[in-house]
Amino acid sequence: MRVYEKSGGVVLEDAAWFDPAIIFDCGQCFRFVPKGDAFCGVAFGRALSVKKDGEDVHLFPCTMGEFESIWRRYFDFDRDYEALCASVCENDARLKEAAPCCKGLRILRQEPFETLISFIISANNNIARIRSVIEKLCAAYGEKIEAPWGDAYAFPTAEALASASVEELRALGLGYRDQYVKKTAMAVASDPQILSQIPTMDLDAARKALCQFHGVGNKVADCILLFSMDKTAAFPKDVWIRRVAQEVYGCDCDTLAARYGDAAGFAQQMMFYSARWKKF
């Protein structure tokens, strides 16, 4: 993949295994939405437009320095997803059948605090509402950023959310999750190193550590581990995956996850995306 600057942005030439329509619509990220022929959103305090043009990808606005310091890791460009896909499809006829519709899927490496709060909000909620509530939260407590498409907002800091009252959070539509967000933000604000220690732990210990936060159970913990802490063996067991395990594979989620080892998270995302769009 050749990477070069062009007209205030960065072009990724021959980025065959990169499809923003799949990456941003497989449930791992709530802040990028389609605008025209691109996907626009905010991560790491930067507004970014992502456009697929044939086999090329355009990131805008973006310098080579920003690409190397932020977006290379965010989009996990150093992993060979074609090989990863081939490995999880080996000896799995159903996943192999679903693979063509998942071409271009990648696991993002998002900010841990944003992922923690976002997936607390996701509990017993639907994706449209999760997106809406997170945008309101960012507009109310996040830093304003100028984006090519207008005003945008960074995800709030732990301090900013900790200073919000439960009533203010409830007014944004968080429902009963208001107190979970408040308590978790206070915990992170009072110990800034608390999240950075978790990726160094093994999977079970990391999951246990995350479950100490109010509003975080096993499923939310696995989402945080997979989407922000590089724990590729994490296998979030949501309602979609339970259905797939039962109806497609005739087994329970733990048995299914064990088939894929360190690639379990990628297999889970393939199943989630395929199941949601009835291609499985």
Add this chain to the structure above:
DNA sequence: TTCCAGGTATGCA
């Protein structure tokens, strides 16, 4: 009007 949505916390046996 009722049900459902990428679950979690709590109480009880």
Add this chain to the structure above:
DNA sequence: TGCATACCTGGA
């Protein structure tokens, strides 16, 4: 330890 139940809210 395992199970049942309550929980905000908006769209279908």
